[in-house]
Amino acid sequence: MANSSGPTRDRIKSEAYLLLQEKGLAGLSMRALADRLHIKAPSLYKHIGDKNEIIADLQSRGIAEFAQVITKAGKTKRAKALAYRRWATENPHLYEVTFRTPLLRDRIPTGLEEGATQMIISITGKDHEHARAVWALMHGLVDLENAGRFPANADLEKTWRRAIEMID
Amino acid sequence: MANSSGPTRDRIKSEAYLLLQEKGLAGLSMRALADRLHIKAPSLYKHIGDKNEIIADLQSRGIAEFAQVITKAGKTKRAKALAYRRWATENPHLYEVTFRTPLLRDRIPTGLEEGATQMIISITGKDHEHARAVWALMHGLVDLENAGRFPANADLEKTWRRAIEMID
DNA sequence: CTAATTACGCTAACACTGTTAGCCTTGACG
DNA sequence: CGTCAAGGCTAACAGTGTTAGCGTAATTAG
Numbered sequence: 001m002a003n004s005s006g007p008t009r010d011r012i013k014s015e016a017y018l019l020l021q022e023k024g025l026a027g028l029s030m031r032a033l034a035d036r037l038h039i040k041a042p043s044l045y046k047h048i049g050d051k052n053e054i055i056a057d058l059q060s061r062g063i064a065e066f067a068q069v070i071t072k073a074g075k076t077k078r079a080k081a082l083a084y085r086r087w088a089t090e091n092p093h094l095y096e097v098t099f100r101t102p103l104l105r106d107r108i109p110t111g112l113e114e115g116a117t118q119m120i121i122s123i124t125g126k127d128h129e130h131a132r133a134v135w136a137l138m139h140g141l142v143d144l145e146n147a148g149r150f151p152a153n154a155d156l157e158k159t160w161r162r163a164i165e166m167i168d
Numbered sequence: 169m170a171n172s173s174g175p176t177r178d179r180i181k182s183e184a185y186l187l188l189q190e191k192g193l194a195g196l197s198m199r200a201l202a203d204r205l206h207i208k209a210p211s212l213y214k215h216i217g218d219k220n221e222i223i224a225d226l227q228s229r230g231i232a233e234f235a236q237v238i239t240k241a242g243k244t245k246r247a248k249a250l251a252y253r254r255w256a257t258e259n260p261h262l263y264e265v266t267f268r269t270p271l272l273r274d275r276i277p278t279g280l281e282e283g284a285t286q287m288i289i290s291i292t293g294k295d296h297e298h299a300r301a302v303w304a305l306m307h308g309l310v311d312l313e314n315a316g317r318f319p320a321n322a323d324l325e326k327t328w329r330r331a332i333e334m335i336d
Numbered sequence: 337c338t339a340a341t342t343a344c345g346c347t348a349a350c351a352c353t354g355t356t357a358g359c360c361t362t363g364a365c366g
Numbered sequence: 367c368g369t370c371a372a373g374g375c376t377a378a379c380a381g382t383g384t385t386a387g388c389g390t391a392a393t394t395a396g
Contacts (some may be wrong), residue, residue, distance in 0.1 A: 025177070040376080132330075137304060143311060154296070340393100340396095341391100342394085352382075
C-alpha cells in the first residue's frame with residue numbers, strides 16, 4: 001500500500017511516548033503501538049530494529065526532560081529536590097523506563113547521561129560521590145513511594161523534609 | 169499418578185526460592201519451576217492459587233532474611249549500612265523481588281513488614297520519617313548500583329562512605 | 337471389603353508477548 | 367515501460383500465566 005502517511009521512525013517513537021504516558025510500560029506492547037498507527041505489529045519492523053530501540057528513545061527523552069525540569073526549578077537544593085519528586089510523581093511511567101530500567105547506553109546519544117550527572121554535581125556543589133549519594137536518596141524515595149512501599153499512613157511530605165535536611 | 173513424593177505447597181515454594189537465586193526473577197517461570205519438581209506447569213495449580221502466592225512467599229522470606237542480617241550486623245550505623253549493601257549485592261534476585269517488586273501486602277504474614285520497619289527505626293534512633301529517609305538512601309544506592317546506573321569508573325566505596333556520613 | 341470421593345498427575349488450549357519469514361501491491365526512477 | 371525498493375500484510379514460532387477437563391491412584395465411608 002505504501003500509505004502516503006505511513007509512520008516514519010520518528011512518528012513511531014513519538015506515539016510510543018504517548019502510549020507509555022497513558023498505559024505505562026506494561027501497556028507498551030508492539031501490537032498496541034501498531035494499533036495506534038493503524039498498522040500491524042510486524043510492519044513496525046520495517047522502520048525500527050527492535051523494541052529496545054524504542055525503549056532507548058524513551059530513556060533519552062526521559063533524561064532530557066528530567067534535566068530540563070531540574071535545571072528550570074528554583075535554585076535552592078530544596079526546590080530542586082521537590083522538583084525531582086514532582087516530576088517523578090507526575091510521570092511515573094516515564095520515570096520507570098528512564099530510571100528503573102537498565103539503561104541502554106549503546107543506543108542513547110553520547111553525552112546525554114554524562115550531562116545529567118554533571119547537572120546534579122553542579123547542584124550539590126561537591127564531588128561525584130556526594131552527588132551520587134544525593135541522587136540515590138532522591139531516587140530511593142521516589143522508587144519506594146511509586147512501588148507503594150511506604151505504608152498508606154506514611155507522612156511523605158515530612159519524609160522529604162527530613163531527606164532534604166540530610167543533604168543541606 | 170499421585171506420586172508418593174508429590175510436591176507439597178511448601179516444597180514448591182522452597183524450590184521457587186532456589187530457582188530465583190539461581191536464575192533470577194525473569195527465569196522464575198511456572199514451567200521452569202515445574203520442571204524442577206518433575207511435574208508439568210498446570211499441576212502446580214493443584215497446590216497453589218497463582219504465581220503471586222509464590223512471589224508473596226519470596227517477599228516474606230526476603231523481608232525475614234533482611235531483618236535477620238541487619239539485626240545480626242555490628243551495632244554501629246556504619247556496620248548496619250554496609251551489611252545492607254552486602255546482603256543486597258550478594259542476593260540481587262531476592263532483593264529485586266523483595267524491594268523492587270510491588271509488595272503483596274494481602275498475602276504476607278501480618279506484622280512482618282511492620283517488624284522490619286520498627287527495626288530500621290530502632291537503628292536510626294529517630295522517628296518514622298527519618299527512618300524512611302535513611303532506608304530510601306540505602307535502597308537508592310543499591311538500586312542504582314544493581315541497575316548499572318553508576319558509570320563503570322564510579323567509586324562506590326567512597327559513595328557509600330559519603331552516604332553514611334549523611335545519616336550519622 | 338467395597339464403593340465413593342478426593343488428590344494430583346496429565347494434555348490441550350487460550351490470550352498474550354516480541355519477533356521472523358515470506359508475500360504482494362504501490363510508487364518512484366532509469 | 368520495466369525494475370526495484372518501500373512498506374504494508376498474514377502466518378507462524380517460542381515464550382508467558384492460566385483454565386478446562388480427563389484419568390488414575392490413594393484415601394475414606396459405609
